[in-house]
Amino acid sequence: MRAAVIGSGAWGTAFAKVLGDAGSEVTMWARRESVAAEIRDQHGNEGSLPGIRLSKLITATTDLAEAVDEAEMIAIAVPSQTLRGNLADWAGFFPADATVISLMKGIELGTLKRMSEVIVETARVAAERVVVVSGPNLAPEIAADQPTATVVACTDEDRARQVQHALATPYFRPYTSDDVLGCELGGAVKNVIALAYGMASAIGLGDNTKASLITRGLAETSRLGVALGADPLTFAGLAGLGDLVASCSSRLSRNRTFGEHLGRGESLEQAQAATRQTAEGVKSCLSIRDLARAHSVEMPIVEQVEKVCHEGADPRVAVKLLMTREMKPE
Ligand SMILES: NC(=O)c1ccc[n+]([C@@H]2O[C@H](COP(=O)([O-])OP(=O)(O)OC[C@H]3O[C@@H](n4cnc5c(N)ncnc54)[C@H](O)[C@@H]3O)[C@@H](O)[C@H]2O)c1
Ligand SMILES: O=P(O)(O)OC[C@H](O)CO
Structure with a gap:
């Protein structure tokens, strides 16, 4: 599958690695050109995950439209409190049928909304297109291929299963759930x-x-x-x-x-x-x-x-x- 990962911090980078190792073509979006260039040219991201090597098939850009172009899955890993503002700028570029994967673990200040709710509201994505991935997932351990399990939650069971398969690697074992x-x-x-x-x-x-x-x-x-x-x-x-x-x-x-x-x-x-x-x-x-x-x-x-x-x-x-x-x- 073709995937985009928005946010090139610790979890965005480790998650891109999982997607790549499971067989997807991945384009990451980074705020800083230096980070995008390091991922693209040196296949690493020392600032966020020192010592980790990424597959040469993972590329990166600072151009959001380019990152999500023709993406079937868009995974988002930015700080919870910036998500609403980010989506206001980005959502117009998301392909209409893409599955949006929330990797964030926070509740929005003021609105008291969960991240999937912010995505539905701000990116105008139907709730059944939003998948939440959450579990005991410390990014540095996953990036070092240490085995762990996770939950892929979506109200649409077929979509949850699709993402489950797109994430399965020998070190990352996803289970599905409908309890977003x-x-x-x-x-x-x-x-x-x-x-x-x-x-x-x-x-x-x-x-x-x-x-x-x-x-x-x-x-x-x-x-x-x-x-x-x-x-x-x-x-x-x-x-x-x-x-x-x-x-x-x-x-x-x-x-x-x-x-x-x-x-x-x-x-x-x-x-x-x-x-x-x-x-x-x-x-x-x-x-x-x-x-x-x-x-x-x-x-x-x-x-x-x-x-x-x-x-x-x-x-x-x-x-x-x-x-x-x-x-x-x-
Ligand atoms: N690190 C982990 O092990 C881990 C695991 C699971 C879930 N998470 C969750 O993933 C989310 C991201 O965490 P992380 O570990 O990648 O954090 P991080 O601090 O390593 O990276 C955050 C990323 O967001 C970007 N960013 C910061 N401010 C921004 C803004 N205003 N607009 C757009 N981008 C901005 C940064 O440049 C960076 O690429 C959090 O909600 C966290 O709870 C983290
Ligand atoms: O480093 P923390 O405290 O943000 O935790 C990372 C992940 O959420 C662990 O699953």
Whole structure:
């Protein structure tokens, strides 16, 4: 198949590699000509994925129209909060029948929309043409051909199966799902829980604390998902528990790393200066908190992460507040 990948950061690059290794012809879009030229001429992207070699069949351009020309699949991996503005410029170039694949894990500030909803609304693409790919998918590990699994979610089962086949490689095993909402929420909320995990880690808290954070983090993710109409079983799967465990336990996770900076007492600005790539949970903790409040769902960990990130709260005080909440059954 012919595929375009928009966004040449860590995940866009690793995903292009998967598509290429699975047999598609891939054109990537990069913002900077230096990145496009490096992918095209040197088959690498040192700034985002040091040491990774890409197939010579993967090419890149800074011209969006050229990137998506005749594409049957268009995968998007840009920061969640820029997507709406990006699509306003880009959507006119998308071929009418192309499948649009969302790789992003965030909730839009203000509108509280999921990325697939932003795509449907802004690119005027029917919901059944939008596929979400989400799971325990740390880009550097995938780019190094380390085996993992993922979920390909779409309301159109045939389209999900088509993308599943277009992504299958010996190191990347996709499963299909029709629970687009659950998969997207799992991916967005785990970033916030990974921030909390990073903070706990930096404070020096132990494995019981971390296991409690993962488990109760998953409980609040599922609570929000069920309130919004997701399948509760999705949260026990790759796009729920799988992704949560990967991000919390890995030093490769940008969200966990960002949380560690905050846990060491750095301010939001200091943590931002120390980390370069996208840590979606930092902004999505605000939108997820607002989404939960709008649906009267309690998300105490998300609430505390927001306070540490944006209100200057001390992570140690956040832990104390979580531990002294009203007693209740599990
Ligand atoms: N890195 C991973 O392991 C991973 C895995 C799964 C999902 N994701 C998700 O994929 C999305 C992208 O993450 P990433 O890891 O590729 O981030 P990244 O920071 O490595 O790359 C982001 C890309 O977006 C581009 N970009 C930045 N601002 C932009 C703007 N205003 N307009 C257009 N493009 C802009 C950057 O140039 C870069 O190419 C996020 O939602 C993330 O949660 C990441
Ligand atoms: O590096 P993070 O924290 O953005 O996590 C990357 C992926 O979402 C893991 O599945």
